[in-house]
Amino acid sequence: MNSQMPNGYAIEVERLVTHYGPRKILDDVNFTARQGEIMVIMGGSGSGKSTLLRHLLGLHRPTSGSIKLLGQDITKLSADQMFDLRKNMGVAFQGGALFNSMTVGENVELPLREHTRLDDNTIRIMSRMKLEVVNLAGFEDMMPAELSGGMIKRAALARAIVMDPKLLFFDEPSAGLDPVVSAELDELILTLRDAMNMTIVVVTHELESAFKIADRITVLDQGRILMSDTAAAVRASEHPRIRSLLDRTPRNDAVNPDEYLERLTREIIRA
Numbered sequence: 486m487n488s489q490m491p492n493g494y495a496i497e498v499e500r501l502v503t504h505y506g507p508r509k510i511l512d513d514v515n516f517t518a519r520q521g522e523i524m525v526i527m528g529g530s531g532s533g534k535s536t537l538l539r540h541l542l543g544l545h546r547p548t549s550g551s552i553k554l555l556g557q558d559i560t561k562l563s564a565d566q567m568f569d570l571r572k573n574m575g576v577a578f579q580g581g582a583l584f585n586s587m588t589v590g591e592n593v594e595l596p597l598r599e600h601t602r603l604d605d606n607t608i609r610i611m612s613r614m615k616l617e618v619v620n621l622a623g624f625e626d627m628m629p630a631e632l633s634g635g636m637i638k639r640a641a642l643a644r645a646i647v648m649d650p651k652l653l654f655f656d657e658p659s660a661g662l663d664p665v666v667s668a669e670l671d672e673l674i675l676t677l678r679d680a681m682n683m684t685i686v687v688v689t690h691e692l693e694s695a696f697k698i699a700d701r702i703t704v705l706d707q708g709r710i711l712m713s714d715t716a717a718a719v720r721a722s723e724h725p726r727i728r729s730l731l732d733r734t735p736r737n738d739a740v741n742p743d744e745y746l747e748r749l750t751r752e753i754i755r756a
């Protein structure tokens with residue numbers, strides 16, 4: 486456990502309030518996540534999930550309240566202190582956000598080049614190890630445009646974990662993926678928690694994925710927290726707004742088996 490977080494919380498958000506102009510977007514948000522836990526942030530469209538994530542990443546300063554990451558209140562850190570803390574934070578954005586002009590390997594190496602003085606050879610070895618963790622060994626010389634959506638997410642994940650961060654933030658891991666590939670990514674997220682004891686924050690719309698991976702779930706609604714509790718407690722909640730979120734009619738996103746097999750075959754041939 487980090488000596489700076491004697492209470493065991495890797496993330497502590499207290500009385501967070503934020504505005505966009507005169508509009509209050511987050512209103513008295515409080516939640517905690519322990520080291521080694523997966524915290525899923527759930528909520529309808531416009532409930533404030535992305536805004537909360539941007540605050541957790543230190544990209545926005547709140548109107549008031551505190552956000553402690555690994556024991557440090559990021560609302561009070563200088564740019565230099567935040568830069569140092571970022572070495573312990575991995576971020577995988579929606580869409581992968583790889584640089585298209587760089588190979589997969591170069592993309593994964595970037596944080597090591599930015600934050601360390603390791604020599605080229607060590608950097609290459611470390612990035613290859615992380616590509617192996619996400620099952621992309623051997624893809625380092627490919628360009629992002631040559632990868633499928635699921636592979637891009639995994640490459641982005643390799644980049645996010647290349648510094649062995651204590652905190653990993655993942656925005657909509659399932660977006661744009663078919664259910665099978667999305668389930669594989671869920672497995673990978675669970676592996677990272679178990680093998681690397683990371684605290685992982687996942688923002689997602691996908692209920693199935695949320696309940697598969699979450700230790701705890703924070704439910705946002707119109708900028709306020711309806712509930713922040715274990716996945717089991719959220720699933721059993723009788724709160725009407727949580728029920729309507731959980732019981733909504735599932736999207737019709739069943740996979741066409743022929744299409745899936747064809748795609749899989751293409752991927753295997755490419756591999």
Ligand SMILES: Nc1ncnc2c1ncn2[C@@H]1O[C@H](COP(=O)(O)OP(=O)(O)OP(=O)(O)O)[C@@H](O)[C@H]1O
Pocket residue numbers: 505510528529530531532533534535536537
């Ligand atoms: N840059 C901005 N300026 C003004 N209002 C904004 C800005 N970004 C978001 N908002 C508003 O803040 C509220 C919360 O938005 P946010 O994007 O955080 O929600 P979300 O839960 O992530 O939604 P979604 O699931 O649709 O991405 C919304 O009402 C949105 O219109």
